[in-house]
Amino acid sequence: MKFQILLLTLALVSTLAVADNHAASKPAIAASRKINFSAEIIGGRPAEPSCDPAQPRWRGVHPHRKR
Amino acid sequence: MTLRNRAGEEFTLTASDEMRNLAQLEPGDAVLGELIEEVSISVHANPEGLDPAAAAASLNGRAKAGSMPGGVLVDEAVITAVVEAIDLETNTFKLRGPAGNVREFAARNPENLRRAAVGDLVVITIKRALGVVVERPGAD
Numbered sequence: 001m002k003f004q005i006l007l008l009t010l011a012l013v014s015t016l017a018v019a020d021n022h023a024a025s026k027p028a029i030a031a032s033r034k035i036n037f038s039a040e041i042i043g044g045r046p047a048e049p050s051c052d053p054a055q056p057r058w059r060g061v062h063p064h065r066k067r
Numbered sequence: 068m069t070l071r072n073r074a075g076e077e078f079t080l081t082a083s084d085e086m087r088n089l090a091q092l093e094p095g096d097a098v099l100g101e102l103i104e105e106v107s108i109s110v111h112a113n114p115e116g117l118d119p120a121a122a123a124a125s126l127n128g129r130a131k132a133g134s135m136p137g138g139v140l141v142d143e144a145v146i147t148a149v150v151e152a153i154d155l156e157t158n159t160f161k162l163r164g165p166a167g168n169v170r171e172f173a174a175r176n177p178e179n180l181r182r183a184a185v186g187d188l189v190v191i192t193i194k195r196a197l198g199v200v201v202e203r204p205g206a207d
Binding site: 031036 | 072094096100109112182
């Protein structure tokens, strides 16, 4: 029984090694990045009604007013 | 709303209609965010002759009504392309994408071209996760 387990383990390790070799034989690349950001709210105002009747409200910046 | 980052720069954002709990915000609150992006490209033998394909999935969530604003967005896209041609002399290769378009690229590492073959499947995976929370200094 122990011998069978040993054989099974060897077979599994061999299979994994072959799979790893196959995976390594083809090109592969990976890249990642992590960006943390923080900011403090220093002001704000609610949305105001739009001067365009087609728009229910404008989103913070009046269409006829420059930023 | 107007925000100031750590460098002291000020910028103004306009909340979308989807943003919830805007009324909870007060000057002095801190907006904290984290963005994680990951891209992987791998080449695989394609004995079954799989055609190029593309798929994408996304998941998003936002804070409950009445709590401080916050949200999370996670999306992933997988695109496969087939190697149409490899030119070792010019160090270039051509890929056929899901839309059937063929585009030529230059290999950064010529050794990669020697390890690939025409017909191989190139799998490109793009993952992105963004989380944003608003915290009030001094609050638990």
